[in-house]
Amino acid sequence: MGNEVVSGVLAIGSGIAIGVLLFVPFVALSYRRRGSLTFGRSLLWIAAAVYFCAIWTYTLFPLPDPDALVCIAANTDVWQAVRDVQGARERGHAFTDPATLQLALNVLLFVPLGALVRVLGSRGLPTAIAVGVAVSLFIETTQATGMWWIYECSYRVFDVDDLLANTAGAVVGSIVGICVPQRARGVARLPDSDEARPVTKPRRLIGALCDVLAAALVSAAISVVVQLWLEYVADDHEAVLDGAFASTIGAAVPAIIWLVVIAASGQSVGDLCVELEYRAEHRKGLLSTAFVRVARFVGGIGMFYALTLLPDPFGASAWVFAGGAIVALLVTPNGHGLTGLVSGSVLVDARGEVSADVSGADDEKSGG
Incomplete structure (x- = not known):
């Protein structure tokens, strides 16, 4: 089984486990904050749990064998990604080159984060940027320190271009989140949350x-x-x-x-x-x-x-x-x-x- 499939299974499994553990308080909070529970909003929260687990599984796993550890140097050149994409374009395959695909995937990875900040957190673009930077920086630092010094050196690249691409993805996601109706956003108490509803x-x-x-x-x-x-x-x-x-x-x-x-x-x-x-x-x-x-x-x-x-x-x-x-x-x-x-x-x-x-x-x- 490939590493990507293993990471996906880990993300889905751990996300569902978190959903099961938090289901009861989630239901109680939904009825007190929003007056009821909806399928769409429940599905969105489950997707959020799976997504946050996926961020960690895809960026930190698989863990290397300590005896076969290969140390990887950090990339602090903010223009490296631009040069890589430009070189791919000059070679005639700008949209299929691994460097281009890697950049695109780093942007797409954080689009859901920006959307979730707006939809579930009811926060705008500045907050999405701050959260995007913070989450991406934490991931990159975790990689740079070898899982916070569990390993003697970094087994994945600390890449400043990833930090910028992730933040750009959070910005895009925040803009996309504007399409969600205002009433469906956030966890604030709705004005009619205390109204009695039919028992079904x-x-x-x-x-x-x-x-x-x-x-x-x-x-x-x-x-x-x-x-x-x-x-x-x-x-x-x-x-x-x-x-x-x-x-x-x-x-x-x-x-x-x-x-x-x-x-x-x-x-x-x-x-x-x-x-x-x-x-x-x-x-x-x-x-x-x-x-x-x-x-x-x-x-x-x-x-x-x-x-x-x-x-x-x-x-x-x-x-x-x-x-x-x-x-x-x-x-x-x-x-x-x-x-x-x-x-x-x-x-x-x-x-x-x-x-x-x-x-x-x-x-x-x-x-x-």
């Missing part, structure tokens, strides 16, 4: 995904911490190999967290992210509220992790429960799922009294 199945599914993903990440993180503690503090290598204790704690912690969050707010972590909550339709009072909150825990991801704590073969009931929860989520009118079926409650926007959109139309008002 896509919105409910996003909330459920946030619950599943957040709980899985918490469980995995806790399990890793417990395994490290067993290995390096308790010095219990057998328990590490067995993994049962870490799995038990890893399942118990998210179950407890979701129970506490729901008991305190009436909403799961996913509900909080997408601004949804269950409310009793015909009953009021403390007992009714408590019943709905119990039902919310019983019908959600917290119950799944609680069931996995049961001894075999009863622990398998967690997966039966998960299957039933998924079916209920998909077939109920607005995705109110098991919680709504058990408690008779309805899903509403936590910011107001707007409930189900019977038309099933997407609730995402924000553009881009």
Whole structure:
């Protein structure tokens, strides 16, 4: 597999990993800053994560073998690229010469950066230039120092022409970003972000995904911490190999967290992210509220992790429960799922009294 393909795979893989790790806070921030979540804007942020990973993978990888390291001198001549392109033109293949292609690629590499500064950062040309210079200079310095002295000398060229070409690319990208509508830019709070919106199945599914993903990440993180503690503090290598204790704690912690969050707010972590909550339709009072909150825990991801704590073969009931929860989520009118079926409650926007959109139309008002 070629180096370019390896770099591309690394960039896409690491970008998706970052997207998964940041998905839950991204959804929560989107609903508070922009009132909703849109497919286009989500895709743009994922593309941004992949892009920033690609910058590093394509400019710093592959790492050389220290025993076969070849030191490369820096180029500080700002006119070298001009002379290279001019020489290629004189030879009759200006557009196919490696020097010309290298210059063009260095410009194109930073076009997305300039566009992202304007679209996602809502900043203009001066900021794009400053960011372009800073990022390019950091990359070139990393190359010049051999990955900050990890290697004894530079294994890639520190090239001042790359710095200029990258900055030019950021300028071009900033100009291109003007084409994106103003409302779709930036992360500032929109004036209508606090307005209640209809509850739709896509919105409910996003909330459920946030619950599943957040709980899985918490469980995995806790399990890793417990395994490290067993290995390096308790010095219990057998328990590490067995993994049962870490799995038990890893399942118990998210179950407890979701129970506490729901008991305190009436909403799961996913509900909080997408601004949804269950409310009793015909009953009021403390007992009714408590019943709905119990039902919310019983019908959600917290119950799944609680069931996995049961001894075999009863622990398998967690997966039966998960299957039933998924079916209920998909077939109920607005995705109110098991919680709504058990408690008779309805899903509403936590910011107001707007409930189900019977038309099933997407609730995402924000553009881009």
